[in-house]
Amino acid sequence: MSADKTIIGVTIAVVLLACANFFIADWIRQIGLLSMAIGSVALGLLVLWRTGLISFGHALFYGFSAYGVALLNYLGVRDAFVLVIVSAAASGLLAWGLGFLVRRYRAIFFALLTMAFSMILYGVLAKTERFGSTDGLNVHPPTFLGYAPVDQAAQITLFLFGLLVIYGLILGVQIYLRSVLGQMTTAVRENEIRVEYLGYSVEHVIHIKYVISGLLAGFGGAIMALAVGQVDPESMAYWTASGEFVFVAILAGTGNVAAPFIGAVAFEVIRHFAWEHGANLWQLIMGGTLLAIIMFVPDGIWSVLQRLVGKKDGVK
Amino acid sequence: MTTILEVNGLEKRFGGVVAAQNIGVTVSAGETIGIIGANGAGKTTFVNMVTGHLPPSAGTVKFLGTNIVGLPPRRITELGLCRSFQVPQVFLSESVFDNVLMAYGIAEESGFSMLRPLRNKERDARVRKHLASYQIAEHEETAASALSQGIRKLLDIAMATVRKPQLLMLDEPTSGISVEEKFDLMDIIMAALREEQTTVMFIEHDMEIVQRHVARVLAFSQGEIICDAPTAKAMVDPKVVEFVLGQEYHVGIRSDA
Numbered sequence A: 001m002s003a004d005k006t007i008i009g010v011t012i013a014v015v016l017l018a019c020a021n022f023f024i025a026d027w028i029r030q031i032g033l034l035s036m037a038i039g040s041v042a043l044g045l046l047v048l049w050r051t052g053l054i055s056f057g058h059a060l061f062y063g064f065s066a067y068g069v070a071l072l073n074y075l076g077v078r079d080a081f082v083l084v085i086v087s088a089a090a091s092g093l094l095a096w097g098l099g100f101l102v103r104r105y106r107a108i109f110f111a112l113l114t115m116a117f118s119m120i121l122y123g124v125l126a127k128t129e130r131f132g133s134t135d136g137l138n139v140h141p142p143t144f145l146g147y148a149p150v151d152q153a154a155q156i157t158l159f160l161f162g163l164l165v166i167y168g169l170i171l172g173v174q175i176y177l178r179s180v181l182g183q184m185t186t187a188v189r190e191n192e193i194r195v196e197y198l199g200y201s202v203e204h205v206i207h208i209k210y211v212i213s214g215l216l217a218g219f220g221g222a223i224m225a226l227a228v229g230q231v232d233p234e235s236m237a238y239w240t241a242s243g244e245f246v247f248v249a250i251l252a253g254t255g256n257v258a259a260p261f262i263g264a265v266a267f268e269v270i271r272h273f274a275w276e277h278g279a280n281l282w283q284l285i286m287g288g289t290l291l292a293i294i295m296f297v298p299d300g301i302w303s304v305l306q307r308l309v310g311k312k313d314g315v316k
Numbered sequence B: 001m002t003t004i005l006e007v008n009g010l011e012k013r014f015g016g017v018v019a020a021q022n023i024g025v026t027v028s029a030g031e032t033i034g035i036i037g038a039n040g041a042g043k044t045t046f047v048n049m050v051t052g053h054l055p056p057s058a059g060t061v062k063f064l065g066t067n068i069v070g071l072p073p074r075r076i077t078e079l080g081l082c083r084s085f086q087v088p089q090v091f092l093s094e095s096v097f098d099n100v101l102m103a104y105g106i107a108e109e110s111g112f113s114m115l116r117p118l119r120n121k122e123r124d125a126r127v128r129k130h131l132a133s134y135q136i137a138e139h140e141e142t143a144a145s146a147l148s149q150g151i152r153k154l155l156d157i158a159m160a161t162v163r164k165p166q167l168l169m170l171d172e173p174t175s176g177i178s179v180e181e182k183f184d185l186m187d188i189i190m191a192a193l194r195e196e197q198t199t200v201m202f203i204e205h206d207m208e209i210v211q212r213h214v215a216r217v218l219a220f221s222q223g224e225i226i227c228d229a230p231t232a233k234a235m236v237d238p239k240v241v242e243f244v245l246g247q248e249y250h251v252g253i254r255s256d257a
């Protein structure tokens, strides 16, 4: 019943945003696009986190996919659908491969293994001239099934495209989280022996979560590449990017599939205004926010919204 | 009677310690078997090897004709050999209902059908029926961590029987339970198993319970089976009297048993 509530709510929000898209200022639309990208990655972290797993290296899949978009560009691919789907799928494939190793670890080692790989990716990208070294690569404005908008129309179309992608991701994740496989969260976190003796492989459960998570981060990276029109190792594959994703995930909370996107909007808005007052302020605000969240609202913004609306049943 | 379990030459060494050796047992469908023995006799080790929790150092275990040595627990579970644990293995922060619901979800779906919703009316109904047969329906909403030891044991066993196993192995279903409670507990378990005609082997220290519920006894001592006989015969077997009954706390066989 509450599944429908989430889906209905998200559907309404998407429709409203799609309409608002035509009236809002460019900088707000840009914040929206960045939030979609960061929110996708945070959604990927949510999938892991419900099972008690965290990754400090999701910039790996994010950056991998963002560079995928840039490289496909150089191969002459311009269509947004092809760029995003192929690049995200590449990240999913990467997660699948690495998953055979990562699924054997838990807790801190699980968290850091992906980070180790992301540092390798960073090193490779920053050192390889073909990939533009530390300067990165430019990404051309995409076309949309043959339609090639320019200037403001390009941004408006990209926003609509982003909404469509995010909508698909949220629906997919929601269906997954309701399924037998997706509901194996507390079970895996609390008693692996029992899960095995009920007849299912814990490593398999974790592997699937890891792939879904990598795929979502891949979608985030691809949207980011299109939204900012360039990719570089510093902002896309460095470990600080991974840290920001964890930050957004904590800020958002794991209560609902929409939460990561709300968290991402909050994050991007804070960042936008903090930057206007100097870089150091940004660190200060970020640290202070993190502290406040952990101490006062450990279940994130979503739990605050829930309390405001006054409903008790967590939409899980 | 069809043979469902055939164990031969099973052995387990932990470094220098021989926890089990030369274990051979054949179990037929429909049997109810009690496993007895003093502390450290090797009972749990035996169950652990048969259910894939511990790899044996030597020997074979054939379940329904398949050699299951080396198979992971989930495969053995899928084949229809399920178990409970001396310390209940449940999902502590989840409710009794959700614990059993997850057991049903895993038992009933596989492959891509694992993507079907965990909850649906039919599955909920099956969960409730199962809870009722283990008499834990009234605790449905309680988190497993808040249950008394006895109810938690029932939950553990209820989760192990969701697949309607061909053979169920219970490791000390009554350990840690007060004397007043454990007879009722065992009656509930055995009634539920009889309903499903489940073949069962359970480890038990209380001879009264053994005599009340099983037809056949396997007595362990120092890693070996020293007696495999009908219950009445086993209870007067000199080796059992010397190595098991003599060392048990529950030696006394009450007249009303």
Ligand SMILES: Nc1ncnc2c1ncn2[C@@H]1O[C@H](COP(=O)(O)OP(=O)(O)OP(=O)(O)O)[C@@H](O)[C@H]1O
Binding pocket: B014, B017, B018, B019, B037, B038, B039, B040, B041, B042, B043, B044, B045, B046
């Ligand atoms: N993991 C292990 N490492 C080393 N020795 C072990 C291990 N597990 C069991 N043992 C030893 O193997 C022997 C048999 O132990 P087991 O747990 O099978 O006994 P048990 O019959 O189940 O006893 P209890 O009635 O106390 O549960 C004991 O001597 C024990 O110390």
Ligand SMILES: [Mg+2]
Binding pocket: B043, B044, B045, B086
């Ligand atoms: Mg034992």
